[in-house]
Amino acid sequence: MTTSAPLRRLPVGATYNLRDVGGYPIGGAARTRWGRLFRSDAARFTADTDLAGLGLRTVIDLRDDVEVVALPTGLDAVVPTVVRRPLDPRALLGTLDDGSSDPLGELYVALIRERGPRLAEIVSDLAAPGALPALVHCAAGKDRTGVVIALVLSAIGVPDDVVATDYALTAEYLTAEFFASVHAESGATDSADETLRGARPESVTALLRVLADEYDGARAYLVGHGVPDEAIDRLHAALTD
Known part of the structure; x- marks a missing residue:
């Protein structure tokens, strides 16, 4: 897609929440590259998109x-490599505190603590030579996708407040119509519970705080779960202008 200026949200297919994560500061004058990493909800894509x-x-x-x-998205017909990496947050929902003021933050922290090897596998997929441009998606592009994208952005040096702002953009795009359609079509865990439909920056900030306090940051977390340092360096270079 060629435009006179990069677009954050992309009107492609029947998506509500397809976004480019380019243009974010990394350090000094460096920014994430546009057109390299995308995040999205699930949708049916056809040849006429x-x-x-x-x-x-x-x-x-x-x-x-x-x-x-x-x-079924139909993406396997138009993209060379489509990889299934289910994160399975459903089993973690029962461990959340019923009285929590931030159940999503608790869910994201649980994913970090309980799905480390799978999350490392996903980041390794993205860091593989020739893997980009890449799209990461779940059902809503909010919870599972939000955790993965937060990990990637944080690991390459995007500041926490920017990572949280990117996550919170989801709240602007996931309408009541979207949630109704997801519930009817897929029964996705991302949006099945009314209390889990929001996208407040505090929720992903909770995840980032745990990464910093318990794992010495996103990069160390990923290395500790098996992602080689050189793979993260390669991903940093591929995503940096």
């Missing part, structure tokens, strides 16, 4: 089997 204009080489689908069967 302009998805091909994104030049995707890799798609990472974080949904489980039930969701994939209920809503």
